[in-house]
Amino acid sequence: MIPHQVAILSFEGPDRYASIGGLATRVTQLARALGAAGHEVQLFFVGDPHGMPIEQSDPGVTLRRWSQWISAQHPRNAYDGEAGKVHDWEVSLPPFIVDDLIASAHERGERVLVICEEWQTANVAIAIDRRARERGVRGALTLMWNANNTYGFDKIHWPTLTRAAAVTAVSKYMKFELAQWGVAALVIPNGIDPALLDGADPERTAALREAFGDRPTCVKVGRFDPDKNWLQAIDAIAELRAGGVDARLIVRGGKEPYGDVVFGRAREKRLGVARLDYEGSDWREFATRLAVVETPVVHVRAFLDEATLYALYAAADVVLANSGKEPFGLVGLEVMAAGGIVVCGATGEEYAEPFVNAIVCDTADGRELATYLRALFEDQNVADELREHGAQTAARYTWSQALESLDRKIAYVDAVAK
Numbered sequence: 001m002i003p004h005q006v007a008i009l010s011f012e013g014p015d016r017y018a019s020i021g022g023l024a025t026r027v028t029q030l031a032r033a034l035g036a037a038g039h040e041v042q043l044f045f046v047g048d049p050h051g052m053p054i055e056q057s058d059p060g061v062t063l064r065r066w067s068q069w070i071s072a073q074h075p076r077n078a079y080d081g082e083a084g085k086v087h088d089w090e091v092s093l094p095p096f097i098v099d100d101l102i103a104s105a106h107e108r109g110e111r112v113l114v115i116c117e118e119w120q121t122a123n124v125a126i127a128i129d130r131r132a133r134e135r136g137v138r139g140a141l142t143l144m145w146n147a148n149n150t151y152g153f154d155k156i157h158w159p160t161l162t163r164a165a166a167v168t169a170v171s172k173y174m175k176f177e178l179a180q181w182g183v184a185a186l187v188i189p190n191g192i193d194p195a196l197l198d199g200a201d202p203e204r205t206a207a208l209r210e211a212f213g214d215r216p217t218c219v220k221v222g223r224f225d226p227d228k229n230w231l232q233a234i235d236a237i238a239e240l241r242a243g244g245v246d247a248r249l250i251v252r253g254g255k256e257p258y259g260d261v262v263f264g265r266a267r268e269k270r271l272g273v274a275r276l277d278y279e280g281s282d283w284r285e286f287a288t289r290l291a292v293v294e295t296p297v298v299h300v301r302a303f304l305d306e307a308t309l310y311a312l313y314a315a316a317d318v319v320l321a322n323s324g325k326e327p328f329g330l331v332g333l334e335v336m337a338a339g340g341i342v343v344c345g346a347t348g349e350e351y352a353e354p355f356v357n358a359i360v361c362d363t364a365d366g367r368e369l370a371t372y373l374r375a376l377f378e379d380q381n382v383a384d385e386l387r388e389h390g391a392q393t394a395a396r397y398t399w400s401q402a403l404e405s406l407d408r409k410i411a412y413v414d415a416v417a418k
Helices: 022-036 082-108 121-133 158-164 172-179 194-198 201-213 230-242 258-268 283-291 308-313 330-338 366-378 381-395 399-417
Strands: 006-007 040-045 052-054 061-065 113-119 141-147 166-169 217-221 250-251 271-276 297-301 318-321 340-344
Touching: 006 022, 006 121, 006 217, 022 040, 022 330, 061 121, 061 366, 082 113, 082 121, 082 366, 113 121, 121 141, 121 158, 121 271, 141 158, 141 172, 141 399, 166 172, 166 201, 166 399, 172 250, 172 366, 172 381, 194 271, 194 381, 201 283, 201 308, 217 230, 217 308, 230 366, 250 366, 258 271, 258 297, 283 308, 308 330, 318 330, 330 381, 366 381
Parallel strands: 006 040, 006 113, 040 061, 113 141, 141 166, 217 250, 217 318, 250 297, 271 297, 318 340
Antiparallel strands: 052 061
């Protein structure tokens, strides 16, 4: 069973400074779910350099912002100055984890679950295992290293890591990716916050839907990265408009340079692009500004809080999470829970059933996506069924169910370690 004490080690976390992608959502919600279930959770992450080093957040959860002295010199985000932070974690975290957490649990006859996330923590996991053995407290430790993506796999010494920790993955897709490196992994899926099952905020959703007007509206949110199939989205909008469908695309990307390629493609396809900038996070101002933008592509350059983001998902005709490489696909589940319709790729979204609860693209061809979107826009019954079945699917992927899977996998890991 899951030990009472849990430590999660992840570069990403709940601060805006550390909230870069799906990993931040995963570890934040996993920590909350464990805390709500009665566990004592400590989430170690590369947090805001100006935040409190130690902070009680949700019930049962303690945030520990690590490497703040380095982050103060690298203000962009958690991965800014990454090499120095990785080294600092490898040197400073293992002694703290072993000497302060595991040794104390060992004296009480208890265990500690330590979950290390992504390549940045691989050597940390190895050092924790080594130090725990040297201290004679390895029996009080359940150690897991989790893969959310393939980034940094070439930097990991797999034979050493697999001897030190049980390797886990968030999907069968990632399990197969690990197998390419000769690594066997246990699959423990992500979950979503059960509060999302109540759907998006109705007032915000209605305001955004009104701002969209009668035009078929697609939304795409994510990093500007070729893996996200941004060009397919642009090409599909161009294809639809060439066929007489007055469709538009609302984009919320990051600051990655690939964004220039995306909007360059839009100009090449003769799609006008407007930037929507504003300070603060007033959703009413966002809706008001959005209502007066007429271009086929709208580039939102503003922070959208979760409630506004989920309302955007629910208000749109469709949300494009059409990644060519998607290790799990949390966004797809969040869209379903919010009451929206999602387009997925064909990799890690095991929950996506084509034309039952989602639209699934098998290629990166904009014409494939345009074909499916045209059919969706023309048949309201199809749209209604996708929303209904999507909500039913999301209800099967809450964190409480993910914790049941984690509990069973821990039982196996502990049995093998004996």
